[in-house]
Amino acid sequence: EAQVTQNPRYLITVTGKKLTVTCSQNMNHEYMSWYRQDPGLGLRQIYYSMNVEVTDKGDVPEGYKVSRKEKRNFPLILESPSPNQTSLYFCASFGGDEKLFFGSGTQLSVL
Amino acid sequence: EDKVVQSPLSLVVHEGDTVTLNCSYEVTNFRSLLWYKQEKKAPTFLFMLTSSGIEKKSGRLSSILDKKELSSILNITATQTGDSAIYLCAVEVPYSGGGADGLTFGKGTHLIIQP
Numbered sequence: 755e756a757q758v759t760q761n762p763r764y765l766i767t768v769t770g771k772k773l774t775v776t777c778s779q780n781m782n783h784e785y786m787s788w789y790r791q792d793p794g795l796g797l798r799q800i801y802y803s804m805n806v807e808v809t810d811k812g813d814v815p816e817g818y819k820v821s822r823k824e825k826r827n828f829p830l831i832l833e834s835p836s837p838n839q840t841s842l843y844f845c846a847s848f849g850g851d852e853k854l855f856f857g858s859g860t861q862l863s864v865l
Numbered sequence: 866e867d868k869v870v871q872s873p874l875s876l877v878v879h880e881g882d883t884v885t886l887n888c889s890y891e892v893t894n895f896r897s898l899l900w901y902k903q904e905k906k907a908p909t910f911l912f913m914l915t916s917s918g919i920e921k922k923s924g925r926l927s928s929i930l931d932k933k934e935l936s937s938i939l940n941i942t943a944t945q946t947g948d949s950a951i952y953l954c955a956v957e958v959p960y961s962g963g964g965a966d967g968l969t970f971g972k973g974t975h976l977i978i979q980p
Contacts, residue, residue, distance in 0.1 A: 787967075794874075796972035797908075797953065844907060853899055853957065854968060856907035 756781050760845045760857030767835055768865050775830045775860050777845030783855075785848035786828040787812070788820065790841040797844070803828055835864040867892040869956050871971035879979050882944050886974045888954030889936040896957040898937050899968070900928055903951040911939070911952075941976075949978045 758779045767773055779786065787802040789812075799812030803822040817839055819831040828847075832839060845857040868891045878884055888898065897915045901908035912921045914930035914937060921928050925948075928939045941948055955968040 789970075794972065797955075797970040799967070802967065853897075853910070853913065854901075854908075854955075856909075858907050 756855065758845055758847050758855050758857040760843075760860055762860060763858060764861045766863045766865065769836055770834050773832050773835060773862075775832075775843060775845075775862070777828045777830065777857055778826050779828075779847040779855065780826065781847060781849060781855065782825065783847035783849040784825065786822070787846050787848065787854075788818070788828070788830050789844045789846065790814065790839075791844065792841050800830070800843075835862075837864050840864050867956070867958055867969045869954055869969050869971040871952075871954050871974050873974060874972065875975045875977075877977045877979060878944060880944060880946060882978075883940065883942045884944060884976060886939040886941075886952050886954075886976070887936065888939070888971055889934075890954075890956045890969075891935065892956050892958045892969065894958050895932070896959065898930055899955045899957065900937070900939050901953040901955065903953055903973070904949075908953055944978045946978045946980055949976060951975050 761776050784805045788800040789797045791797050798814050800818050801812050801820040803809045806822055806825050809820050822828055840863050843860045846854040870889050872887045897913050899913050900911040902911050912928045917930050917932040925942045930937045951973040953973045954971040
């Protein structure tokens, strides 16, 4: 089954404690992307990757890092999380007529 | 700057009503417009529209694109409580650096169907 697997689903952490949200897709898509979703602001792109070792900033990249060492994985790294990064995060991969396949989301709370 | 605007932001109707959700866009290089439905989880795909005036239909949902007006509508007839969700509109545009296209999302319309 084609899917984007994102973990964890829920994460509560404290300010400054490094964390990683994992994302993996099994569709051999070249393009992957991270979004955050906040009330009243919709989905905003954080980073995207057009292929292995190729990443670029989206609309709101500050405070985030990504890596794309393999085609299937695209982790999102918060080196020093802050409360304003409390949000719902979605990983997505891009391909076919459905365009974006979304992961199930990660609800992050930074205290 | 590419922009996608959805209206209304929020809508409450009674079961059985018909609703129309709007999406307008200002983008430099339009490729397609997509509609997604988001319940308490990840968005799921509804429609992709590329040609003006051609209605896409799936059950009680339908959508049409008007490239002259730079807009699209999503219609839901005979609404049910299960239609309660956030409906997202996104426009596909090429990235300025070439390569894969990107999606610019609207903020969504929060639809609530009351029994």
